[in-house]
Amino acid sequence: AQSVTQLDSQVPVFEEAPVELRCNYSSSVSVYLFWYVQYPNQGLQLLLKYLSGSTLVKGINGFEAEFNKSQTSFHLRKPSVHISDTAEYFCAVSRSNDYKLSFGAGTTVTVRA
């Protein structure tokens, strides 16, 4: 079975500063990787996904993530955050051709002015 570890539970960051959210996964088979964002009192929204191809994936709202197979990582980055990026971010993994998503515990990003 696959599993996901998000290495930071809380990330405080100042507005316009860069942010990186770390995600590591474990799996014995090929995987697909995802980042979801959950704004307060809302459901999850897909930020980006890696299925195959280029290891650098660009998503919505200026986010990007890089798949590193040797490090089994899928870290999320944004070069300059806004107050509106305050949210909880979830990394998720699924086996290739499997509908089941395994979610990490989440990272809460708080952007301060």
Add this chain to the structure above:
Amino acid sequence: DAGVIQSPRHEVTEMGQEVTLRCKPISGHNSLFWYRQTMMRGLELLIYFNNNVPIDDSGMPEDRFSAKMPNASFSTLKIQPSEPRDSAVYFCASSLTTFSYEQYFGPGTRLTVT
């Protein structure tokens, strides 16, 4: 598009009562998922439907939980009888197909069982 619709948004009930959560998936989506989110366990998949048929209910915690999808536009998750440990946020999500890999989540139902 209205997105995935869930009702009620908040539910407070007493232990032992029956609770029914409702979900309307996005029109045209063939796959529907029910999740539970708690601080202790994070996000857990409870059950998955494809074309209105339950495919995988291995995540349903116990017999007190049941889910139905009588048609393509409606699903329910029922807890009977409810217990305080069922307190959580329950999300419904839908996707175009099983392997479209983008699940659209509803706003969730926050359930509190006292």
